[in-house]
Amino acid sequence: MSDWAWLLPTLPAAAAVIGLFAWRLIPGGPATPAILGTTASVVVAVGVLASAEHHPLQATSHTTSWTPTGTVSLHVGTRVDGLAAVVALMVAIVALAVQVYSTSYMAGDPRYASYAAEISLFTAAMLLVVVASDLFELLIGWEVMGLCSYLLVGHYWQTEGARAAAVKALITTRIGDTAFLFGIFALGLGAGSFDIGRVTAAAPMLPHATVVAGAVLLLGGVVGKSAQFPLHVWLPDAMAGPTPVSALIHAATMVAAGIYVVARVYPVFLAAPIALTVLGIIACITMLGAALAALAEDDLKRVLAWSTVSQLAYMAAGLAVRGWSAGIWHLLTHAAFKALLFLAAGSVLRTLGTNLMSEMGGLWRRMPVTFVTAVVGAAALAGVPPFAGAFSKDAVLAAAREHGGGLGDAVYVVGLVTVFVTGAYVTRLVVRTFLGSYRGDPAVRLHESPVVMTGPLVVLATFAVLLGAPVLPASYGVQRWLGTPAGTLALHVGVTGVLVTALTSIAAIALVAWLWARRPAADPIEVLGRAAVPLRRAFFVDEVYDTVVVRPVRALARATLGVDRHGIDATAVGSGRAAVLLGGGLRRLQTGNVQTYLSVLVAGVLIVVLSVSVAVAT
Amino acid sequence: MHLSIALVLSALLFGAGVYGVLVRRNAVALLMAVELMLNAANLDLIAFDAWFKDRLHAGQTFALFVVVIAAAEVGVGLAIVLALFRLRDSVSVDEATALADRDPVRRPVEQTR
Amino acid sequence: MTGADVVFGLLGIVCLAAALLVVTARNVIHAALWLVVCFGALAGCYLVLTAEFVAWVQVLIYIGAVVVLMLFGAMLTRAPIGRPQSLDSTNRPVAALAGVATAGVLVTLVVSAFKGAYVDVHHTQIGDGHVLGTAVFRYFVLAFEVASVLLLAALVGAIVLTRQGRD
Numbered sequence: 001m002s003d004w005a006w007l008l009p010t011l012p013a014a015a016a017v018i019g020l021f022a023w024r025l026i027p028g029g030p031a032t033p034a035i036l037g038t039t040a041s042v043v044v045a046v047g048v049l050a051s052a053e054h055h056p057l058q059a060t061s062h063t064t065s066w067t068p069t070g071t072v073s074l075h076v077g078t079r080v081d082g083l084a085a086v087v088a089l090m091v092a093i094v095a096l097a098v099q100v101y102s103t104s105y106m107a108g109d110p111r112y113a114s115y116a117a118e119i120s121l122f123t124a125a126m127l128l129v130v131v132a133s134d135l136f137e138l139l140i141g142w143e144v145m146g147l148c149s150y151l152l153v154g155h156y157w158q159t160e161g162a163r164a165a166a167v168k169a170l171i172t173t174r175i176g177d178t179a180f181l182f183g184i185f186a187l188g189l190g191a192g193s194f195d196i197g198r199v200t201a202a203a204p205m206l207p208h209a210t211v212v213a214g215a216v217l218l219l220g221g222v223v224g225k226s227a228q229f230p231l232h233v234w235l236p237d238a239m240a241g242p243t244p245v246s247a248l249i250h251a252a253t254m255v256a257a258g259i260y261v262v263a264r265v266y267p268v269f270l271a272a273p274i275a276l277t278v279l280g281i282i283a284c285i286t287m288l289g290a291a292l293a294a295l296a297e298d299d300l301k302r303v304l305a306w307s308t309v310s311q312l313a314y315m316a317a318g319l320a321v322r323g324w325s326a327g328i329w330h331l332l333t334h335a336a337f338k339a340l341l342f343l344a345a346g347s348v349l350r351t352l353g354t355n356l357m358s359e360m361g362g363l364w365r366r367m368p369v370t371f372v373t374a375v376v377g378a379a380a381l382a383g384v385p386p387f388a389g390a391f392s393k394d395a396v397l398a399a400a401r402e403h404g405g406g407l408g409d410a411v412y413v414v415g416l417v418t419v420f421v422t423g424a425y426v427t428r429l430v431v432r433t434f435l436g437s438y439r440g441d442p443a444v445r446l447h448e449s450p451v452v453m454t455g456p457l458v459v460l461a462t463f464a465v466l467l468g469a470p471v472l473p474a475s476y477g478v479q480r481w482l483g484t485p486a487g488t489l490a491l492h493v494g495v496t497g498v499l500v501t502a503l504t505s506i507a508a509i510a511l512v513a514w515l516w517a518r519r520p521a522a523d524p525i526e527v528l529g530r531a532a533v534p535l536r537r538a539f540f541v542d543e544v545y546d547t548v549v550v551r552p553v554r555a556l557a558r559a560t561l562g563v564d565r566h567g568i569d570a571t572a573v574g575s576g577r578a579a580v581l582l583g584g585g586l587r588r589l590q591t592g593n594v595q596t597y598l599s600v601l602v603a604g605v606l607i608v609v610l611s612v613s614v615a616v617a618t
Numbered sequence: 619m620h621l622s623i624a625l626v627l628s629a630l631l632f633g634a635g636v637y638g639v640l641v642r643r644n645a646v647a648l649l650m651a652v653e654l655m656l657n658a659a660n661l662d663l664i665a666f667d668a669w670f671k672d673r674l675h676a677g678q679t680f681a682l683f684v685v686v687i688a689a690a691e692v693g694v695g696l697a698i699v700l701a702l703f704r705l706r707d708s709v710s711v712d713e714a715t716a717l718a719d720r721d722p723v724r725r726p727v728e729q730t731r
Numbered sequence: 732m733t734g735a736d737v738v739f740g741l742l743g744i745v746c747l748a749a750a751l752l753v754v755t756a757r758n759v760i761h762a763a764l765w766l767v768v769c770f771g772a773l774a775g776c777y778l779v780l781t782a783e784f785v786a787w788v789q790v791l792i793y794i795g796a797v798v799v800l801m802l803f804g805a806m807l808t809r810a811p812i813g814r815p816q817s818l819d820s821t822n823r824p825v826a827a828l829a830g831v832a833t834a835g836v837l838v839t840l841v842v843s844a845f846k847g848a849y850v851d852v853h854h855t856q857i858g859d860g861h862v863l864g865t866a867v868f869r870y871f872v873l874a875f876e877v878a879s880v881l882l883l884a885a886l887v888g889a890i891v892l893t894r895q896g897r898d
Contacts, residue, residue, distance in 0.1 A: 584721060587719045587720075587721065590717075590718055590719035591715060591718050592714070592715025592716060592717045592718025592719075593711065593712060593714075593715050593718075594711055594714070595639070595640050595641070595711060595712075595822055595826075596822070598639060598640055599640050599822065599825050599826065599829055602636060602640070602829045602833065603829060606829070606832050606833060606836055609836055609840075610836060613836075613839075613840065619733055619735035619736045619739055619779070619849070619850050619852055620736060620848070620849060620850070621845050621848035621849060621850050622841060622842055622845045622846060622848060623736065623739060623740060623743065624739065624743075624776070624780065624850075625841040625842075625845055626838055626841060626842065627743040627746065627747065627776070628837075628841075629834055629837035629838045629840075629841055630747055630750075630834050630838070631746065631747065631750050632833060632834065632837060633830045633831065633833045633834025633835075633837070634747070634750045634751055634753075634754055634830065634834075635750070635754070636826075636829055636830045636833045636834075637754055637826050637827060637829065637830030637831075638753065638754030638830075639826075640822055640825065640826030640829055640830070641754070641822055641823050641826035641827075642754070644759055644805075645808075646759055646801055646804045646805045646808065647754075647759050647762055649801065649804075650753055650754075650762055650763065650766050650801060651753070651754055653766065653793075653797065654750050654753060654754070654766075654769070657769075657770065657773055657793070660773075660785075660789075661773065661776060661777075664776075664777055664780050664782045664785060665780055665850070667780075667782070667858075668780045668781055668782070668850045668852065668855055669848060669849075669850045671851075671855055671856075673856070674866055674870050674871075675856075675858055675862060675863060675866040676866075676870075676871070678782050678784070678785050678858045678863060678866070679863065679866045679867055679870075679871050679874075680871075680874075681782070681785050682784075682785060682788060682863070682867070683874060683875075683878050685785075685788055685789065685792050685793065686792075686878050686881070686882065687878070687881065688793075688797065689792055689793075689796060689797055689882075690881055690882050690884075690885035690886075691885070692797050692800055692801065693800065693885050693886070693889045694885050694888050694889050694892070696800055696801070696803070696804040696889075697888070697889040697890075697892040697893045698892060699804055699808060700804065700807060700808065700892075700893050701892050701893060703807070703808040704895070709808045
């Protein structure tokens with residue numbers, strides 16, 4: 001069945017094209033090709049996984065040589081191993097949930113056709129990244145994802161915020177993508193081929209400088225796409241796009257692509273441990289910083305965005321301490337509960353019409369399904385057993401402990417502190433949004449969202465439970481499909497570890513609940529007083545970038561424009577004016593008076609005759 | 619007789635004709651100066667014909683033709699002068715400057731952007 | 732210095748003086764009359780050069796027709812009102828320079844080329860009617876035909892140019 005893996009990207013791509021150009025001819029409008037395409041992907045992904053002969057899935061690739069260019073060959077094809085099969089299924093399921101949800105959420109939107117097509121195209125691109133056998137093929141999917149992210153974040157392009165956010169996302173990820181490209185070059189040229197299998201096989205034998213350069217440069221793309229410090233600034237602003245887009249792109253798939261790539265070419269990173277150390281340090285900084293920023297945000301979607309940044313750092317940290325399976329497991333569970341949380345937030349936003357938590361509250365009575373599923377997702381995020389997040393987070397922390405050394409200890413400590421902060425902001429989110437009394441506009445009619453929207457919520461909530469529940473079968477399950485590649489730590493979920501994590505998180509939940517219970521109407525963060533200001537401003541990173549990068553670039557652009565207008569254009573226009581002036585001067589000869597013309601004529605003739613006769617005479 | 623004296627006379631007549639063409643304002647006076655130049659050429663033709671002792675008398679024959687052409691030219695030229703006079707009520711050559719290249723009407727140069 | 736030289740020289744002086752007066756006269760009619768004198772002197776010059784037929788043609792056509800036509804033209808185009816404009820334009824210095832330069836160049840050229848040339852007026856065939864008729868109608872008849880067509884064209888053209896009003 002892995003022969004059919006090439007269908008995974010092509011079916012949604014076909015759905016995108018058909019949906020964009022022919023939706024008027026199809027009964028049901030643009031939703032039909034979108035949902036059909038995504039469903040087909042789910043079916044194929046299930047088939048790929050189910051038909052595996054060995055556990056763990058060995059890598060099987062089918063490639064066709066596309067454009068053999070000179071010394072280095074480019075091949076297009078699929079490479080399906082356990083990692084690819086599992087992640088592909090996750091992507092397809094989340095995409096399907098989002099597409100179904102969007103039919104109701106985006107009902108009445110005038111640009112729904114292009115929206116659905118862009119989501120289909122995005123799904124195709126992500127699946128291409130997942131199953132690509134060649135680094136350039138992966139890069140194509142990577143860049144198309146970036147394009148779709150730009151288009152989808154800027155869906156409400158009539159608003160200034162959406163336009164700015166789309167551009168910011170694109171440019172920030174592009175900065176990372178440049179490094180990514182050069183990383184690919186380094187690895188591919190060093191290994192003599194861009195095929196992933198060959199690159200990973202050749203990694204231990206490559207010269208140290210090449211593999212370190214390749215790994216570190218690849219990290220640039222990871223940092224950009226997966227919104228890690230210092231390129232994390234685009235993700236909170238990208239919440240200007242429609243909420244289902246955030247659920248798909250900024251929770252489950254695109255941002256996870258960076259982590260996925262690290263996992264895909266992990267032997268390269270194993271051969272360059274310094275890259276893993278760098279990744280670990282970045283992850284630690286991001287983990288804690290983003291969690292603290294989430295603690296002070298008032299906008300519901302931005303809280304979830306910061307949370308995503310923080311959780312991605314968890315996955316990155318897992319990979320950094322060689323907990324390969326742990327990091328990927330967390331990627332899968334995070335996809336489930338974060339997409340769930342975003343869709344639940346969408347349900348709330350659609351009903352209320354506002355993003356701000358200070359205008360919410362007391363929704364648990366009127367929106368019960370949303371409330372329950374959101375609480376499930378929140379619990380999974382906070383790391384409360386038996387929900388998924390607890391076990392996957394603890395797996396990461398366990399790997400850090402086992403790895404040891406400075407990096408392992410740092411990841412463990414920071415990770416545990418982040419668990420505490422995560423519990424805190426999750427509780428704050430739940431109490432501010434759903435509990436207490438309603439603080440918003442009384443004219444708004446509070447009601448539960450339609451089944452088309454709550455259905456996907458329930459499905460995702462089920463996954464959030466299942467992916468964690470009874471510990472041993474879950475870890476066995478993941479271990480079965482993924483396997484433990486050489487040089488990585490086996491998945492390890494110990495009872496003590498889970499207890500420690502759970503207690504930390506529950507302590508945080510209790511603290512915030514107590515603060516809330518004291519003064520239900522107030523924002524619990526206000527207990528920090530003035531110290532909350534840097535948190536609210538996300539440690540002023542945006543302001544720093546504005547001063548150091550944006551302003552100088554804008555000034556440079558203005559200067560260039562000035563040179564162009566006053567220098568180059570002036571020369572061009574000036575040469576025209578000079579020609580006109582010169583012509584004007586010459587024009588005075590044409591007086592229209594015949595005798596003037598004749599005088600000049602006679603003078604000319606005389607000069608010619610004189611010169612000829614002088615020449616002849618000498 | 620010396621040939622050069624005829625040729626010198628012809629040259630001086632031609633010079634006078636050139637002066638007249640360039641200086642006269644009245645169109646008819648201008649035509650008169652043109653006739654002077656034509657006659658200078660005629661004199662040259664005749665003189666050389668006599669010097670060559672041309673049996674075909676090409677010089678004198680072509681002097682005749684020059685006379686014919688000059689007559690035709692004066693006829694047409696005066697017809698033009700007459701038409702011009704009817705139009706403008708003046709035959710001053712100075713005023714017939716309709717073909718002059720005058721400065722175009724000044725338009726502000728368009729700004730880009 | 733033969734007799735022919737002297738006669739020719741005197742006639743030449745008259746011709747030249749008349750020509751200068753043609754181009755400097757302040758009155759157009761005066762200029763036309765001086766032109767008559769010039770043409771007459773030229774006819775005399777032609778006679779000295781044994782071009783008899785051409786001389787009489789000169790008198791007949793040039794003086795008799797061309798100058799008369801010019802007089803007609805001058806009178807028909809006299810401005811009925813207003814002060815008579817100066818006949819000379821402001822171009823005078825340039826024109827004088829051009830004229831003098833032209834004359835100078837040509838004279839120098841001619842004198843340096845034909846210094847010692849001598850026309851034997853006693854032993855040349857006199858260009859009378861018979862001789863010239865033979866020349867035109869035997870050797871240059873094609874040019875004659877072309878000239879007649881030219882005259883026709885000029886005639887038609889002059890009539891067309893001066894027609895008024897009706898189509």
